[in-house]
Amino acid sequence: MNSVFSRGQHWLSKPLEALIGSADPIARLGLRTINKRFRLESAIAGGKSSKTFFGKDLEQGDLVVIKLLMFPRSDLESALFQNEIHTLHHFDDIQPRITPRIIASGELYEGDIMYLVTEKVEGRTLERYLQDDLSFLNLNGKLELFHRVASCVAHCLGPGWNHRDLHPGNVLLLEQTPIWLGPSLYSQPDPKTVLLDWGQSYCDLFARFDDAPPFIETLHGCYFKSFTASLYSSPPEIFSEPEYQHRTIGLYDSWSLGLILHRILTGKNCFEFRSLGDYAQSLANKNIHTLIDSAASQILRQGNEHSFLLSQLFRRLACVDAAQRLHAGSAARVLWDLTIEGWRPASEAEAIMYIADPHSFVPEGGWKYSRLSEIDEG
Numbered sequence: 390m391n392s393v394f395s396r397g398q399h400w401l402s403k404p405l406e407a408l409i410g411s412a413d414p415i416a417r418l419g420l421r422t423i424n425k426r427f428r429l430e431s432a433i434a435g436g437k438s439s440k441t442f443f444g445k446d447l448e449q450g451d452l453v454v455i456k457l458l459m460f461p462r463s464d465l466e467s468a469l470f471q472n473e474i475h476t477l478h479h480f481d482d483i484q485p486r487i488t489p490r491i492i493a494s495g496e497l498y499e500g501d502i503m504y505l506v507t508e509k510v511e512g513r514t515l516e517r518y519l520q521d522d523l524s525f526l527n528l529n530g531k532l533e534l535f536h537r538v539a540s541c542v543a544h545c546l547g548p549g550w551n552h553r554d555l556h557p558g559n560v561l562l563l564e565q566t567p568i569w570l571g572p573s574l575y576s577q578p579d580p581k582t583v584l585l586d587w588g589q590s591y592c593d594l595f596a597r598f599d600d601a602p603p604f605i606e607t608l609h610g611c612y613f614k615s616f617t618a619s620l621y622s623s624p625p626e627i628f629s630e631p632e633y634q635h636r637t638i639g640l641y642d643s644w645s646l647g648l649i650l651h652r653i654l655t656g657k658n659c660f661e662f663r664s665l666g667d668y669a670q671s672l673a674n675k676n677i678h679t680l681i682d683s684a685a686s687q688i689l690r691q692g693n694e695h696s697f698l699l700s701q702l703f704r705r706l707a708c709v710d711a712a713q714r715l716h717a718g719s720a721a722r723v724l725w726d727l728t729i730e731g732w733r734p735a736s737e738a739e740a741i742m743y744i745a746d747p748h749s750f751v752p753e754g755g756w757k758y759s760r761l762s763e764i765d766e767g
């Protein structure tokens with residue numbers, strides 16, 4: 390294992406745990422600047438395995454975010470960090486932007502510290518936004534908020550990626566106004582939203598290559614046997630057979646979207662389990678269905694013009710059986726139809742028919758803006 394312990398603590402004078410847990414590990418390690426270019430300035434609270442800092446690119450003068458993985462405790466921890474770097478590179482030239490731009494990455498002290506430098510995106514996490522501003526938002530504001538998140542997630546699914554750690558703290562809303570073009574083959578909306586923390590992400594394509602980098606192999610050995618700590622990003626199938634999880638991987642993030650939709654609409658968390666054991670038990674005794682019914686009723690009871698359809702949308706996303714879940718792209722489509730098209734179902738029966746497959750539904754008289762392609766129109 391590549392750890393400081395295996396090399397006899399050659400440059401550490403304090404116990405490792407004290408350094409990692411310290412409020413200011415940088416001061417203790419004396420690591421102020423990386424590669425004479427990136428200066429660490431202030432630590433950002435949180436971080437399960439890595440520590441994140443705001444900093445400055447002394448060469449370009451830009452503000453940056455520096456993430457450090459210090460003394461990886463296992464090959465898996467290193468693999469997750471490398472996966473984040475790899476994914477950010479992959480998404481770097483994809484438009485619209487759904488990841489922060491990657492500036493540099495590498496290792497220090499023979500791999501005992503790994504670093505990742507990205508641009509500092511001006512914006513607020515969805516978590517902050519929900520805590521500070523949700524009470525000021527009307528229904529349209531809430532719908533736009535969810536539209537931004539769903540569109541962003543739908544974009545990463547296009548290139549075949551699943552985020553797998555989607556919760557409000559990992560969604561960063563830019564200060565710019567979203568651009569709602571499309572949905573068509575040639576115009577993509579830009580939700581001005583980026584996703585953070587790509588370490589857990591999974592791309593099916595890489596599983597098929599023999600010459601994939603070694604960290605991919607490490608990850609693929611663990612993917613369907615472990616999960617992240619956030620309830621938002623732990624859909625029920627994490628307790629299922631690896632084969633089922635693999636088959637339904639493209640619907641993993643939809644569960645998270647369902648929980649985020651509920652939180653945006655009601656201001657409350659959909660579930661409050663005291664422990665992972667409680668969660669597992671509610672799945673085993675099927676009480677989870679009662680909890681989902683009650684969360685859907687909370688949305689319905691809001692009694693606004695969209696509440697029936699939104700409660701149905703929530704049910705399709707937060708669906709226990711992953712195979713029955715709605716794709717993130719379809720969720721984004723629903724929000725497009727409600728907000729940009731201004732469409733309203735004529736009846737509950739029509740809403741149910743629509744939500745079964747939003748992409749194939751065409752209302753009487755057709756859509757105003759949503760054509761498959763302008764070129765098809767001649």
Ligand SMILES: Nc1ncnc2c1ncn2[C@@H]1O[C@H](COP(=O)(O)OP(=O)(O)OP(=O)(O)O)[C@@H](O)[C@H]1O
Pocket residue numbers: 433434435436437438439440441454456489507508509510511514558559585586588
């Ligand atoms: N590129 C960025 N621009 C602006 N703020 C950022 C950026 N990256 C991270 N942040 C801020 O730092 C916080 C933590 O970052 P991030 O989610 O990447 O790491 P983490 O959750 O601490 O790490 P991990 O879960 O991987 O251990 C975010 O919630 C956000 O407030």
Ligand SMILES: [Mg+2]
Pocket residue numbers: 558559585586
């Ligand atoms: Mg995070």
